[in-house]
Amino acid sequence: MTRSKRRAATAPAFGRVGRILPMLLLTLLVVALILPAGAAISPGFLGPARPQEPAAAGPWQQLPATLSAPGAGGPSGGGARPLSDAAPVPDAAALAAQLNATLKTDGAGSFSGVVQDAVTGEVLFDRAGDEVRAPASNIKLLTAAAALRTLGPDRRFSTKVVAGATPGTVVLTGGGDVLLGAGESAPDAVLGHAGLATLAQSTVSALQQAGVSGPVTVLLDDSLFTGPPLSPAWSPEDVAAGEVAPLFPLALNSARFEPGSTTGPRPVDAAMAAAETFAARLASAGAAAGLTVAPGVARVPATEKTPDDAGHANKVLAEVESATVGQQVDLLLRTSDNYLTEVMGRMVAAASGKPASNEGAVAAVLQQLEELKIPSATLRAADLAGLTLANQVSARQLSAVVRAMTTGTDSRLRSALAGFPVAGLTGTLGSRYTDTSTSRGAGLVRAKTGTLNTVIALSGYVVDADGRLLVFSFIGNNLTPGAAGNKAALDRTASALAACGCR
Structure with missing residues (x-):
C-alpha cells in the first residue's frame, strides 16, 4: 500500500477573501505563537481573570485593521491577552450538534473523534473515541512526546x-x-x-x-x-x-x-x-x-x-x-518527516537502554505513554511514522497525548507545541483552510495531519471563540481513496471548534 499524500501548491487567492486572507493569517500566526508558546495552562496558559465578552470577541478572533509587526502584540497593539480559566467551557450538546453536521465522510468509511477541554480533561464530544484505528502520521505525536521526555528538548546529537x-x-x-x-x-x-x-x-x-x-x-x-x-x-x-x-x-x-x-x-x-x-x-x-x-x-x-x-x-x-531535539521534533511534526521520526524513535530506545532497533523503538515509545498515564493496552504500533494500517490507535489516546503537551505536568512536552502545523500557514496545513467553509479556522487550528489511501486523521489544539483551549482528534478509516470531501470534512470540523461559542 502506498501513501496517497502529496504536497499541493498553495491554492490561488479567491476574490476579496483571498486578497485579505494572507494579512489576516500572518497576524493570527503572530498572536497564535504568543498564546501557547511552551507554556502550561497553570500558570502559563492561564492568566488573570478578565471580564466576560461575547462569543468571538477575543483578540485572537478579530479581523486586524493593520498588520502587526512580529513581537508588536495583537491586533489592538496592546498584546494578546492570556487565556483565562474563567472562559466558559463549550456546552457538549451544542458542540456535538455542530460537529456532527460537518464530520461526515465522502463515500465509504467512518469518522471517530474526541474533543476535550484542555484544562479539566472533560470530554465534550465522543464518537467511537475508544475504537482503535489506523492513525496514519498522527502516530508521530507519540514519538514526539517520547523523544522530549526521554532525550529532553535541549539534547543534541x-x-x-x-x-x-x-x-x-x-x-x-x-x-x-x-x-x-x-x-x-x-x-x-x-x-x-x-x-x-x-x-x-x-x-x-x-x-x-x-x-x-x-x-x-x-x-x-x-x-x-x-x-x-x-x-x-x-x-x-x-x-x-x-x-x-x-x-x-x-x-x-x-x-x-x-x-x-x-x-x-x-x-x-x-x-x-x-x-x-x-x-x-x-x-x-x-x-x-x-x-x-x-x-x-x-x-x-x-x-x-x-x-x-x-x-x-x-x-x-x-x-x-x-x-536540538526540540527543534528536530518541531521539524518532524511540521513536515511529517517519516525518516526523521523513525530515527528519533531509535534514539529514544538507545537512551532507554533498549536495542536501537524497530522493536526497541516501538517498545520505548509505548513505555513513555504508560509513564504519562495514557492507557495504551489497546494500542498497537508496527512503526512510528504511520506508514502501515497495522498501527491501531484511538482518538482518545491521541487527544490525551495532545492534552499532555498543552496542559500536562511534564513541561518538556511544551516544546512540541510550536511544531504543530498552523491552518493555512505552515507545514502540512499550509495549503489548507483557504476557502470560505474553513477560513474560520485559518491561523487558529494547530494540528498534526495524517493521510494514507483509505485513512485521514487530524489531531491538535485550538482556542475557541470564548478563549477556551480545546484538544481534539479525528480519525477516518476505510475511506474512499482520493475522495476530496474527507479532508474538507476534517478542516470544517476543526474550524467549527475554532469558531465555537457553544453555550
Whole structure:
C-alpha cells in the first residue's frame, strides 16, 4: 500500500477573501505563537481573570485593521491577552450538534473523534473515541512526546571523527544526526545545523597537530542502530517511492539527495552517502595542508571496534552537533518527516537502554505513554511514522497525548507545541483552510495531519471563540481513496471548534 499524500501548491487567492486572507493569517500566526508558546495552562496558559465578552470577541478572533509587526502584540497593539480559566467551557450538546453536521465522510468509511477541554480533561464530544484505528502520521505525536521526555528538548546529537586503530585512519562515527548538511555548519538552521565541510576542516586541523602527513583513509562506523534497517511493516512500494528508506544513525538531508527535496527516491545507503561526502570534503580541505585522502570509504571491521575508554583508538579528532531535539521534533511534526521520526524513535530506545532497533523503538515509545498515564493496552504500533494500517490507535489516546503537551505536568512536552502545523500557514496545513467553509479556522487550528489511501486523521489544539483551549482528534478509516470531501470534512470540523461559542 502506498501513501496517497502529496504536497499541493498553495491554492490561488479567491476574490476579496483571498486578497485579505494572507494579512489576516500572518497576524493570527503572530498572536497564535504568543498564546501557547511552551507554556502550561497553570500558570502559563492561564492568566488573570478578565471580564466576560461575547462569543468571538477575543483578540485572537478579530479581523486586524493593520498588520502587526512580529513581537508588536495583537491586533489592538496592546498584546494578546492570556487565556483565562474563567472562559466558559463549550456546552457538549451544542458542540456535538455542530460537529456532527460537518464530520461526515465522502463515500465509504467512518469518522471517530474526541474533543476535550484542555484544562479539566472533560470530554465534550465522543464518537467511537475508544475504537482503535489506523492513525496514519498522527502516530508521530507519540514519538514526539517520547523523544522530549526521554532525550529532553535541549539534547543534541554528535557526529564525530575519531582516530582509527591503524595510523592514518579516521573513523566517521554516526551519533543520530540525520539532518547533516554537506557544506559549512549553519547555526541558525535545523536541517544542516551540523555541516560535513566544517567537520572536515576541523579534522584536518587535528591531523596537522598530530603530525599526520601520509595519506588518510576514511572509515565509517554506523553501528549505533541494530536490527534490520527497514521495518517489516513497510511496503516495498513505499520504500521505492521514497516515503522512507533504510535507517542509519547519520545521513544528509534526512536521507534525501538534496536539502530541498521532499519527494522521490532516497539513497539506499544514506550513511555511506554521507561518509563519501565527508571524504570528498576532507580531501578538499586537506589539499591546502598537503594531506591526501585515499579513494573509497569502507565500514569499520567489527574486530577494530573498541570501547570508548580504550585510548588512542577512540581519540576524538573533531565533532559537530545537531540542532536540538526540540527543534528536530518541531521539524518532524511540521513536515511529517517519516525518516526523521523513525530515527528519533531509535534514539529514544538507545537512551532507554533498549536495542536501537524497530522493536526497541516501538517498545520505548509505548513505555513513555504508560509513564504519562495514557492507557495504551489497546494500542498497537508496527512503526512510528504511520506508514502501515497495522498501527491501531484511538482518538482518545491521541487527544490525551495532545492534552499532555498543552496542559500536562511534564513541561518538556511544551516544546512540541510550536511544531504543530498552523491552518493555512505552515507545514502540512499550509495549503489548507483557504476557502470560505474553513477560513474560520485559518491561523487558529494547530494540528498534526495524517493521510494514507483509505485513512485521514487530524489531531491538535485550538482556542475557541470564548478563549477556551480545546484538544481534539479525528480519525477516518476505510475511506474512499482520493475522495476530496474527507479532508474538507476534517478542516470544517476543526474550524467549527475554532469558531465555537457553544453555550
